[in-house]
Amino acid sequence: MRQQEFEQQYQSQWAAFAEKLSLLERRKQRHQLPDDDRNDFPQDYRAICHSLAIAKERQYSPQLIEHLETLVLRGHQILYTRRTQLLHQIVAFIANGFSYRLQQHLKLFWTTHAIFYGPAIILFILTLLNPDMVYSIMPPDQVNQLEAMYDPEQKSIGRLRESDTDFLMFGHYIKNNIGIGFRTFATGILFTLGSLFFLIFNGVYFGAVSAHIVAIKYQSTFFSFVIGHGSFELTAILISGMAGILLGWSLIAPGNISRLDALKLASKKAIELMYGAILFLVIAAFIEAFWSSSSNLTNTTKYIVGGSLWFLVYLYLLWPRKAVQS
Numbered sequence: 309m310r311q312q313e314f315e316q317q318y319q320s321q322w323a324a325f326a327e328k329l330s331l332l333e334r335r336k337q338r339h340q341l342p343d344d345d346r347n348d349f350p351q352d353y354r355a356i357c358h359s360l361a362i363a364k365e366r367q368y369s370p371q372l373i374e375h376l377e378t379l380v381l382r383g384h385q386i387l388y389t390r391r392t393q394l395l396h397q398i399v400a401f402i403a404n405g406f407s408y409r410l411q412q413h414l415k416l417f418w419t420t421h422a423i424f425y426g427p428a429i430i431l432f433i434l435t436l437l438n439p440d441m442v443y444s445i446m447p448p449d450q451v452n453q454l455e456a457m458y459d460p461e462q463k464s465i466g467r468l469r470e471s472d473t474d475f476l477m478f479g480h481y482i483k484n485n486i487g488i489g490f491r492t493f494a495t496g497i498l499f500t501l502g503s504l505f506f507l508i509f510n511g512v513y514f515g516a517v518s519a520h521i522v523a524i525k526y527q528s529t530f531f532s533f534v535i536g537h538g539s540f541e542l543t544a545i546l547i548s549g550m551a552g553i554l555l556g557w558s559l560i561a562p563g564n565i566s567r568l569d570a571l572k573l574a575s576k577k578a579i580e581l582m583y584g585a586i587l588f589l590v591i592a593a594f595i596e597a598f599w600s601s602s603s604n605l606t607n608t609t610k611y612i613v614g615g616s617l618w619f620l621v622y623l624y625l626l627w628p629r630k631a632v633q634s
Contacts, residue, residue, distance in 0.1 A: 311368045318359055322379065325352050329382045353383040406584035408629035409577060413550060417625075420546040420553070423504060424511040431515030439523045445516040454517065458526045458533065465529045465601055474597045481593035485541060489548040489589050493582055496552020499560055503552030510545060532607040535614030537595040539621045544588035551578035551585065588621075 309317075328349065360376040410417060435441045442451060458465060488510070495502020521530040554574045562570035595617075600610070 309366075311366075311372065314362070314366075314368065315372065321352075321355060322359070322376070325356055325379060325383070328352065329379070329386065332386050333382070349383075350387065353380075353387060356380055356383060401580075401583065402587070404629050405580065406587075407625050407627065409580045410547065410550075410584070410625055411629060412577075413554065413581075416550050416553060417546070420507060420549045423507045423549070424542075424546055426511065427508050428511040428515035428518075431512045432519045435516045435519030436523060439520065442516050442520040445513060451520065454520070455524060455526070458521060458530045460526065460529050462529075465533055465603065474601075477601075478593055478597035481596050482590055485544070485589040485593050486586060489544055489582070489585050492545055492548040493552040493555075493578070493585070496549070496554070496556040496578075497559070498556060500553045500556030503549045503556065507545070507549040514542075528607055532610040532614075533600045536600045536610055536617065537592040539614070539618040540588040540595065541592035543621055543625070544585040544592065547581055547585040547588070551581040554578045554581070 332349070356376065356379050360373070360380055363373050363376055431441075431445070446454070456462065488506075492503055492506040492510075495506065518530070521527055555571065555578050558570040558574035559567050565573075599605070599613075
């Protein structure tokens with residue numbers, strides 16, 4: 309293909325890319341570019357790189373090659389800037405945005421504590437008074453498995469497997485934790501009922517299990533195991549419940565706007581909370597896989613570190629924040 313034909317075939321594509329570059333380079337006008345065009349930018353950039361490669365291979369005029377090289381260079385700078393901004397947004401969200409959003413709904417945060425820990429305490433006391441009550445919460449085979457997992461004679465505490473599969477268990481814990489968090493969140497759309505159910509259910513389960521472990525005198529292995537990752541995992545479940553209740557409550561009491569508009573507004577806040585909850589659940593899975601079940605650590609060490617993590621988690625969430633101006 310001759311250069312003239314090559315230019316005629318791709319000139320409109322190059323011109324459109326140059327126009328898009330001009331808009332993106334002027335930060336104040338970036339909102340003028342439709343979302344589809346912004347999302348397609350990497351694909352358009354690769355097309356320009358391909359045109360440049362062809363022009364060099366076929367030894368077209370230096371003027372054409374220089375023009376395409378300029379477009380490629382400008383496109384590279386845009387892509388680099390966008391990635392830097394994304395990283396900055398992620399860091400800003402972790403450092404400030406997540407806890408700021410949670411503090412906007414602090415009453416709901418403490419309400420989910422009552423919904424979860426209230427039934428947990430009640431079932432803990434009732435199961436201590438009547439040990440057979442645990443079988444009303446869990447089937448006998450599951451109770452037997454639980455006892456085996458936290459038997460002080462077990463080589464690997466907390467799970468029935470060898471300790472050299474920590475990485476595989478890390479993936480399993482991520483899947484399991486995020487599954488619990490997502491169910492607690494997503495079912496809140498049912499006018500808050502689903503989130504309330506899972507908060508209460510998990511509280512009841514945790515209370516009954518804890519009491520049974522105490523009754524059979526396995527508390528030294530159980531509590532030293534759960535204290536490390538519990539601060540992240542249990543708090544993430546509460547935050548997932550918060551997010552779900554926000555969704556459901558927007559349908560119950562939409563205020564002066566339509567239920568659909570109220571749901572859209574609540575969804576933005578709920579999704580931000582879920583981003584933080586997922587982060588917590590991943591951290592919990594990491595600690596559970598690589599720290600909690602370690603037989604090389606003393607219980608005293610686990611209690612000290614675990615207690616410190618509980619303090620730091622709530623310090624992070626409750627330390628006064630300010631809104632970040634974008």
